[in-house]
Amino acid sequence: MLKTEEIDRLFKAIQQYQNIVLMIHRNPDGDAMGAALSFQRLLVKLNKKVNVIAPNMFPDFLGWMKGSDEVIIATKQFKLASQLIEEAEMIVCMDFNSFSRLGTELEPLLVQSKALKVIIDHHLEPDQSFDIVCSETDTSSTCEIVFQIIKGTIYESHFDKFMAEHLYVGIVTDTGSFSYNCNRASTYDAISYLMKLEIDGEAIHRLVYDTYSENRMRLLGLCLSERLVVLPEFSASFIYLTKEDLKKYDYQTGDTEGVVNYGLSISGINITALFTERENKIRISFRSKGEFDVNAFARTHYSGGGHRNASGADSNASLDETIQIFKEALSMYKNQLNF
Numbered sequence: 001m002l003k004t005e006e007i008d009r010l011f012k013a014i015q016q017y018q019n020i021v022l023m024i025h026r027n028p029d030g031d032a033m034g035a036a037l038s039f040q041r042l043l044v045k046l047n048k049k050v051n052v053i054a055p056n057m058f059p060d061f062l063g064w065m066k067g068s069d070e071v072i073i074a075t076k077q078f079k080l081a082s083q084l085i086e087e088a089e090m091i092v093c094m095d096f097n098s099f100s101r102l103g104t105e106l107e108p109l110l111v112q113s114k115a116l117k118v119i120i121d122h123h124l125e126p127d128q129s130f131d132i133v134c135s136e137t138d139t140s141s142t143c144e145i146v147f148q149i150i151k152g153t154i155y156e157s158h159f160d161k162f163m164a165e166h167l168y169v170g171i172v173t174d175t176g177s178f179s180y181n182c183n184r185a186s187t188y189d190a191i192s193y194l195m196k197l198e199i200d201g202e203a204i205h206r207l208v209y210d211t212y213s214e215n216r217m218r219l220l221g222l223c224l225s226e227r228l229v230v231l232p233e234f235s236a237s238f239i240y241l242t243k244e245d246l247k248k249y250d251y252q253t254g255d256t257e258g259v260v261n262y263g264l265s266i267s268g269i270n271i272t273a274l275f276t277e278r279e280n281k282i283r284i285s286f287r288s289k290g291e292f293d294v295n296a297f298a299r300t301h302y303s304g305g306g307h308r309n310a311s312g313a314d315s316n317a318s319l320d321e322t323i324q325i326f327k328e329a330l331s332m333y334k335n336q337l338n339f
């Protein structure tokens, strides 16, 4: 549950501090961007100096979001990012639950910072290192939490079309266009409220989803025809991509976004994974149906984490070894997976 005391403390801190930094996680997604840009909009209206910092670049399909061009990308402007973090009186971490999701360059800066540290997030088991915790795992998205935080306060009158569009992006993308993590009436109450601010949900959907490059579409084709492995005995599937695959299709950040979900679209499959071979590690995404907990699965077998039905991890083993670990882990859950 979002605690009203924490929301009160958050707004008291906002009144108190002038210089605020909003941080989002590595590989920013629609939820992180939507949450930070809408919250920034509120804080700017309250005459705060507020910057959004992302560890690395957001995908192109979010480039239309107003204010995205002012997000400070640490890989491009590290000096500026570190200076802003150092000067900040208050740092709000949005859509991630531990400093480690910032990557090795920014993490120490956050740890050293004397700023008041706030988390606004919906991932399981947030770090204990935050001063103010606005975390609720039983919700669609961080954007929905930002909505809940503001709604019902004296700041509610600041909601505008700009904020509504951005919050809508986060809810749509974190629920896969209302196909998972979306069985709560509160999500639709929020959507209904945002719609009344005259946003064009259909246009936003097109801007976010109908943006494939030819290479990205062909990479998806490769994934489905050549790189998909189905393991019916475990109700499991996985897709893998090698470095060479990514190179061949001129991989751009975000090109594998959503690919993992196809493995779960097969009838009778209850867990799936996407293994992507990057420069010095294997990036893994997990998805599951129903009660099978891929947050616990990722934590136990790969020191990763996330949500019950969507999680991720990095592996330092080779691609083959990483896939082997997956297969061996599956055999421990055979009964839980055949539901």
Ligand SMILES: [Mn+2]
Pocket (backbone or CB within 6 Å): 031, 032, 095, 122, 141, 142, 174
């Ligand atoms: Mn999220």
